Amino acid sequence: MIDFSKLPQMGEIKKPPMLSAQMRLYVGEPCYYCKRPMRGDMQRLRPTRDHYNRFKNDRKFVVICCFECNQLKGPMLGRDFEAKLASGELGVSYD
């Protein structure tokens, strides 16, 4: 006999990341850096806003990339991160 009280309750089975309505628009779009399709049901692939660079005159240059790229990039400049990503230096295998 199944003990239903031990089964996951509705809503506990899958806990999707919290996405703003604006970020939700980017689900399915490719990440700016790694080109993987961004997802609404996986934390590491959820769409995030990233400042490609932080120079004053380019303040408004914001790209949408996956959470994982955003974390790896940190305060790096966008072009530096792209170079590292292309070189494989980050040791990340994007599957």
Ligand SMILES: [Zn+2]
């Ligand atoms: Zn990415």
